[in-house]
Amino acid sequence: MRFTRYGRLYYLDPGPYRPRVGEKVLVPTEDGPEVAECVWAPQTVSEEIGCLPCIGGIAGETDLARDAQHRRRRLEATRVVRNAVRRHGLAMKVVAIDYVDSGDRQRFTVYFSAPVRVDFRDLVRELVRALSARVELRQLSARDQAKVQGGIGPCGRDLCCATFLPDFEPVSLRMAKDQDLPLNPLKISGACGKLLCCLRYEHPLYREFKAAVPQVGAEVSTPDGDGTVVGYTVPAGTVQVRLASGQRVSCPRAGACESRRPRRRRRAASVGDSVAEPEAT
Secondary structure, eight states, rough: OBSSSTTTOOOOOOOOOOOTOOOEEOOOOOSSSSEEEEEOOOOOOGGGGOOOOOOEEOHHHHHHHHHHHHHHHHHHHHHHHHHHHHHHHHOOOEEEEEEEEOSSSSEEEEEEOOOOOOOOOOOOOOHHHHHSSSEEEEEOOHHHHHHHHHOOOSSSSBOOOTTOOSSSSOHHHHHHHHHEEEEEEEEBBBSSSSSSHHHHHHHHHHHHHHSSOOOOEEEEETTTTTEEEEEEEETTTTEEEEHHHHHHHHEEEETTTEOOOOOOOOOOOOOOOOOOOOOOO
């Protein structure tokens, strides 16, 4: 299930219900049942996953009407908050607003981004009066902002953090080096301005591949002749080899490229070995 189009995925036990993909269901939360969308149909999973929370049932007309009302309240609050931020002259950007109505208590959570620390105490007091509800402000990092807003990555697909990556893991330049990528910030940075998340979860693939194939510069034997390894194409699982004739060929990873045994070198003469003296002319 997920609450928004590009939101985080939540796994629940369907119980006696069999929701279809795209159908609205009720998900139990700390503030009461919320409406979410089913994105995966029920399926059997391993017992190692453990106990999952059960859904509260299929969303009815009343639940859908309440969810639509909450959406309208969020849109109204977004307009009010942005106008208030503009009047106070604060260097902050409103990213998203969450609204919870638990009967006798209403709460707005405003997510924003800012380059520096912002003093928003006066802003909160004004928003409480304007919205007649409790207001909380939470500052997001650059990665969290991209996850909430969504977007298109350099690969032309939806951002990984906004689709299937549940958590952020540290990414280093070493991972880019191991994948033979140019150390150009414009080439290896995502929409958030940080290093691409795909460098992290694709790194084990490159590390395992390079550990199982000859290193660059090694002499290998191929069906087309002997040559030298000059590069890799990890996604395709091939090794690039330059033959003695200068031609470059691609060899499959499995069994096509095998390192040739180096020629046996003559043992250097050591102290005590008999050395033949040159004949006198």
